[in-house]
Amino acid sequence: MMNHTRRRLLTAIPLASLAACAPLKGSGGATRVSALFCGQINDGGFMQAGYQGLMLAKRKLGVQTAYVDKIPNETSAQVVALRGLAQARPALVIAHGGQNNKAAEQVAAEFPDILFVVTQGHVTGANLSSYDVLQEESAWLAGAYAAMMTRTGVVAHQSGIRVPPGLRGRAAYADGVRTANPKVRLLTNFSGNQDDAALADRVTRAQAKQGADIIFTMLNAGRSGTTEACRALGIHEIGNVADWVARDPQVFIASAYADVGIGVFAAVDDFVQKRFRPGSISKVGLQNDQAVRLIMADDTPQAVRQKIEDFRQQILSGRIQVKTDYSGPEFKIQL
Incomplete structure (x- = not known):
């Protein structure tokens, strides 16, 4: 067929x-x-x-x-x-x-x-x-948001297993970071496990030690390890799939919502x-904002909100083609 x-x-x-x-x-x-x-x-x-x-x-x-x-x-x-x-x-x-x-x-x-x-x-x-x-379309916007909101010039990504949706989401996030500010450094890691909170905690602390102050997390049950490490370290997290800003506004500054x-x-x-x-x-995708969108913290500067909307419109019009392949460096830690 x-x-x-x-x-x-x-x-x-x-x-x-x-x-x-x-x-x-x-x-x-x-x-x-x-x-x-x-x-x-x-x-x-x-x-x-x-x-x-x-x-x-x-x-x-x-x-x-x-x-x-x-x-x-x-x-x-x-x-x-x-x-x-x-x-x-x-x-x-x-x-x-x-x-x-x-x-x-x-x-x-x-x-x-x-x-x-x-x-x-x-x-x-x-x-x-x-x-x-x-979900790669909201992940792209999350990358752009992270690049505009970082104070250290270093942002991170975490996932577990290398499945197609996770790989596309990582590539899109990296592309969003690069487009918004090519000077921002990205640390990206696939730990091999979506549900291991202790492992996610170790990855978070290793990325923070390298300067990351915003971490985009594409994990399942393991996400709690990243979240609690971010809370302890005083850094921020961007969630995915659900509205994590509403769930935990102390840690999450955005969420790449994709229902x-x-x-x-x-x-x-x-x-x-x-x-x-x-x-x-x-x-x-983004054409249905009830299904796919970037949720931002209430205190997000208006200039950042406007730039995210500009990027969204460019994706919808086809002026920005969301990349789904990544060939950059990988962040590895001793497990």
Whole structure:
């Protein structure tokens, strides 16, 4: 089947306002939807946003839901988990996160009569589509913001595993830093673990020792280690996915908001409404500011706010092309 990409305005619903609850397997409507989460559904970040999208679909669309979480970020483990979900014969299987690209391609081919989706993915097939919330666009603005707000001239980035969305987000952040102020130094690190708070603490302290006073964190449960280290050191953090400024304004001066749960909900909604298109990639970015935007602290100078809006308009018009590849230096510490 011919692959095609569509950029669309996915309906933005405040997923973060929904309380997490356990799935009631076998209850609800006739349509059954299953999902895989590589991580904890209460991580306060990427996985939780996806889970809330699934719960919103259950509540709003009346579908039955089932899920598995805490699956290792390894293709072999993802294949086993996706295969187990598919064997229960749901109508739709969602793998949340681009780290599932290879596993989803393999298992979708094994179950041609079931539809599969990868959120934040870039894979397609006869029964496989991707839904991609462009978090790299808000990450670009976060980089520009960090470059304008730093007092030391050194900013940092942290992530865990090298999955496509994280790599694109890092590249975009670096591009935003470079565009706003090419003299600012960037320290960027992938620690190898999204959920290890103690490891994130060590990375934070090492980056701060090199002068970083603003750290952009693309972690899941491990984020708390960065946050508490920043609090102790008196430096600032930029969050991602959720509104971290509202959650902890003492530490967070901005958040690269990207409601990735919208992708989960939209996939189910498209299926229920008979709009689902196998072999497609649906994208949503800054054109939908309820889904993707940079949230800034209340005391952000007006001149910085105006410059961020100028950059946003340039991205929307195509004058700025958000880079998704990074070839610069890596910041490494002794683990």
